[in-house]
Amino acid sequence: MNTPARVTICGGGVAAVEALLALREMLALRPHIDLVAPNRSFVYQPMAVAEPFGLATTQLFGLAEMADELGAELHVGSLELVDSNERCMVLADGTRLPYDAAIVAVGARRCVWLQGAMPFGGAEDTATFTDLLERLERGEVSRIAFAAPQGTSWTLPLYELALLTASRLAERHITGVALTVITPEADPLAMFGATASRVLRGELSDRGIHLRVGASAQTLTSGRLELSSGEAVEVDEVVALPLLEGPRVQGLPCDPDGFTLIDDHCMVTGLEDVYAAGDGTSFPIKQGGIASQQADVAAEAIVARLGASLKPSVFQPLLRAMLLTGIGPTYLRAGVGGGAQTGDVATNALWWPPTKIAGRYLGPYLAHTSLLGSGTSLKDRPPSPRAPGALQENHREARELALVLADADARDGDYRSALSWLEVIERLDGVLPAGYVEKRETWETLAGK
Ligand SMILES: Cc1cc2nc3c(=O)[nH]c(=O)nc-3n(C[C@H](O)[C@H](O)[C@H](O)COP(=O)(O)OP(=O)(O)OC[C@H]3O[C@@H](n4cnc5c(N)ncnc54)[C@H](O)[C@@H]3O)c2cc1C
DSSP: OOSOOEEEEEOSSHHHHHHHHHHHHHOTTOOEEEEEESOSEEEOGGGGGTGGGTSOOOOEEEHHHHHHHHTEEEEESOEEEEETTTTEEEETTSOEEEOSEEEEOOOOEEEOOSTTSEEOOSGGGHHHHHHHHHHHHTTSOOEEEEEOOTTOSOOHHHHHHHHHHHHHHHHTTOOSOEEEEEOSSSSTTGGGOHHHHHHHHHHHHHTTOEEEOSOOEEEEETTEEEETTSOEEEOSEEEEOOEEEOOOOBTSOBOTTSOBOBOTTOBBTTOTTEEEOSTTBSOSOOOHHHHHHHHHHHHHHHHHHTTOSOOOOOOOOEEEEEEOOSSSOEEEEEEOOSSSOOEEEESSOSSSSOOSSOOTTHHHHHHHHHHTTOSSOOTTSOSOTTHHHHHHHHHHHHHHHHHHHHHHHHHTTOHHHHHHHHHHHHHHHSSOOTTHHHHHHHHHHHTTO
C-alpha cells in the first residue's frame, strides 16, 4: 500500500479518541480519517462517581471540535455493518465509508442484571445517586449494598462509591448506616495484587464498610438480597454496576457474549486491516486505560501497514487505577497475567498526568484541554496538532527545573526547600530519578528530619 488513503474510526469514546490522537501523532502522512459516532460529546465517565458528592463534574468534550482540530471528518451516525469484502463501513443510515484501515471502538452495552436495584453505569446515573445520598441524610434509608455482577472485571467504581459515601456520612456526623460491598472478586481489586487488596480491605474496614467477596447478588425481594453464597443481606437500596455485553457488530467475529475477537495486534481475527479496541473486544478487562492501550496498538499496526518504518507493538496490558477514597487518591498499577499478581500501591502519582483514565495520548490531551479551562470547546487551544507531545515536553522541562532548584537549594544549605522540590518531582513522575533517593536520605539527615 503506497498512498495512505482512508482510515475509519467507529466510536466516540475512550478508545476511538485515543486512536485518533495516536494516528495524528504518529502519521506524518496525514490520511483522511473518518470518525463515526452517534454521540456529539465525549463523556469522561470516571469522575461520575465523584459528582454526586460535589467533588467533580463529569466533563464533556465536543466531538465535532475534536475532529475539527485533529483533522478528521465526523459522521454523526452508527456503524451497522463491516463489509470486509467491499472494504467499507456501512452506517445505519446507509452511508458507505470505504476504508484502507479501520478501528472499531464502539464500546460495550450496559445491561440491567438485578431487578429492583439502582443501576450506576456512569454520568447518566449521577442524579439518582445524588437523590439516594439525600435520602440517606434524611434518615429514610440506612442499609445500602453496592454490588457488581458475576464476571465483572472493573469493580473500582463500586469501591469508590462506597468509600465516598462513608466519608460523606462521617463529615455530616451521620451514624447507624450499614454499607456493604458485594463483589465476585476473591479479594478487593485482586487484579492489582495482594498489597492493593490489603490496603483496600484496610480502607473499607476503617470506614466500617462490610465486604462480601466471592459472592454476587442473585435476587432482591422485599429488602432481602440473596447472594450466590447462600447468605442474605437486609438492605434498603442496592446500587449495582452494569453487566457488560458485547456489541455484536455485524460482519465481525465475536465470542458467545458478543465481544469482538482480536489478536495481539488488536486486529480483528481473520479480517485484514480491521482492528478493534476497548470494552467491545473479547479482552476480559473492560477499563479505560486498557481501551487506550489497545487503541495505541491498533494505531501502530495501521501506521506500519500504511508504510511507516515501525515495528508495531503487541498488546501487553498494564493496569493503572486512581482510586478515590474520600481522603486522598490511591494510585494502583499492575501487569496483567503471568501468575500471582504483584503491583504498586502509592499515594503519589504513578503516571503522568495523573488522570483516571491513563491513556498515552488521551491523558495529556484532556489534561491540556481542561487546564485551558475549556471542557466544551477546543477552539481556543493553541493551534498545535501535536499537543500531547508538547505537554510531555512541558513535563520534562518542569522535572528538570525542579531538579536544578533542588540541587541549588542543597548547595545553599536549604535542605528543607531541596526536599520539597523532590516532592514536586515525585508528584510529577511518581518516582525520583537515579541518584536522588540517596540524595534525599542525605538531605533529610542534614535537615534534621
Ligand atoms: C462510572 C465509571 C467509572 C469508571 N472509572 C474508570 C477509571 O477510573 N479508570 C479507567 O481506566 N476506566 C474507568 N471506567 C471504564 C471506562 O470508562 C471504559 O472502560 C471506557 O470508556 C471504554 O472505552 P471504549 O472506547 O471501549 O467505550 P466507550 O468509552 O463506552 O465508547 C464507546 C463509544 O462508541 C459509540 N458507539 C456505540 N455504538 C456505536 C456504533 N454502532 N457506531 C459508532 N459508534 C458507536 C458510543 O456512543 C461511544 O461513544 C469507568 C467507567 C464508568 C462507567
